[in-house]
Amino acid sequence: MADTPTSASDAATPPAVRPAPARRDAVRGSARRSLAEAPLIAAAQGRTPTRRPVWFMRQAGRSLPEYRRVREGIGMLESCFTPDLACEITLQPVRRHDVDAAVLFSDIVVPLKAAGVDLDIVAGRGPVMAESVRTRAEVDALPRLVTEQVGPVAETIRLLVGELGQVPLVGFAGAPFTLASYLVEGGPSRNHEHTKALMYGEPDTWHALMGLLTDNTITFLRAQIDAGVDAVQLFDSWAGALSLADYREYVKPHSERVFAEVAGAGIPRIHFGVGTGELLAEMADAGADVVGVDWRVPLDEAARRIGGGQALQGNLDPAVLFADAATVRRKAVEVLDAGERAVRNGAAGHIFNLGHGVLPDTDPDMLTRLVEWVHEY
Template sequence: MSETTRSRSRRAHHRPLVAAATGETPSRRPVWFMRQAGRSLPEYRAIRADHGMLESCFDPELVCEITMQPVRRHDVDAAILFSDIVVPLKAAGVDLDIVAGTGPVIAHPVRSSADVAALPRLEAESVGAIARAIELLLAELAETTALIGFCGAPFTLASYLIEGGPSRNYERTKALMHGDPDTWHALMGRLTDITITFLRTQLDAGVDAVQVFDSWAGMLSRDDYRTYVARHSARVFAEVASYRVPRIHFGVGTGELLGAMSEVGADVVGVDWRVPLDEAAHRIGPGKAVQGNLDPTLLFAGPDVVDREVRRVVADGERAIGVGAVGHIFNLGHGVLPGTDPDVLTRVVELVHSL
């Protein structure tokens, strides 16, 4: 651990996001945005004009620059490491690419026990570029700005590997899950190992918090989540608990799963826009912080609507604290949409900080 990392660790409570996540009183209400570093920013588009997505994810200087862009522009309270869900799979040796307009595409989908056995394991040195990027970021970030590490949850990684890419119905994923549970759990175990290695690399490098994205868990019933997914996500959170940094869990369309997702070990549960934060806090149970949950499409609706809805989310967050949440981190209910005016995001941050 570098001196920069040790220094930041000693002063972690100065960061509003860390304070809100751990039940302390933040100096201001923390706000950041999922996908804040990306296509909504002209400075990001300028970089990507000459660099592919995966190339950018494995270049420490580019990761640092892209991660810092929204921090400089918006004054958000956290930077989230610029990466992609499939980065640890690529680093391990899985043959995949990120295709513009499509997303991750897997050359040889995983459909059998033999395919699972052939999956490579992730060695920490294979993601050394990410550790180097974190070192660069820690040297540049202000003491009050948290750095959030990033990974995909085992279920979401499994869905990409099985389907071969993004899917609308996840029929192959659910067929393997129900039709061959032994192979399913073997695959999830291998992906859990990869996820843990990737998170530990980031934590050893000094991130202040981690967020686990189970982006597609909302496709599952509560029973299926508890039967086929929860134990593996729980192992991820348990294996990084000793680092004593906030652990955030988020999925899309997971309103019916919030209670089950809260049981796997996260300190903060992200909530999409479909469930008010106070209702979400009831479902999650006491003792955890909530994160969210402005509908990202409302950023296109004009300043009066944005002002009203930001105030509503802040009020919902206060009510969530009143019913047992330990804190509220303002965010969107999903990622920033590509066509979002970055000036609107800046105004949202200013408003949240003023309330």
């Protein structure tokens, strides 16, 4: 997920959208870049990459001075719906750090905003809804996303495809559960009490909400795929708040449908959540090619829990980057070694990443050095 805003203009209405591509097959066929040998694609697909691929969630985001300059006075959501600006922000970490993938500058609530949900991204807090959604009538009143509403996002992707050369572009979306939690709670929540109350007390209403959000997520990801992204990641940021049984009953079927509906594109599908160590096997079983692992579970242990078959992504603790260079390098090697063991134990491959997003005050030079150390491994 992209970072929090610095301007009240986040509430601005998205600008007029551009038409979506006429045919999905045009991108899935000859128009799609051929990047089979790109390290990230090779690792995700179970082949041996030329170097260990590395990229960072939240891009370099809030840590880059050039990012802060270009975003000055422009709200988060306004930035996401401005193709030239979103393209530039997406390219910045590739230029500075030599990462093996660009991640689309966007936010998990972009499809909600585009569809017409009244929300804002509040600095220091995150997405906040004008009204919470807790009844069947409120669920039924939620708007469905149509492809044309995310035209600016597709235009950003088309611009990036022309700029990135052989560097893959990772698109993403928020998973239905995480979006549902924002809607039901009205914003970020520590305990997700209203969300769980709806799940347990009104399961029919819950599944109706999840079904609608699943439809919207599929529409959003298909728009990105049509425009040319080379991989997609489903962020289930709040899934770690669930028990294994609850995940299986109330969440997994909807995530499965997302992955199934985008499987035909033939690009890697990544699944990531925070605090999901106990859910890793079920998240892998939902249909992803790559499972993201946060810093709490070593990669070789994650491979054991999953049972092999998928590639793994992760998982250096973002806070480690505030230590001295020698410590950062040592901890990075520990992750790389665990990734090697995971592959020997059945994982299809390893993509180096942090265990979550880049923290705002991270030294950009440390990120650049980290990429160099990963590539030298």
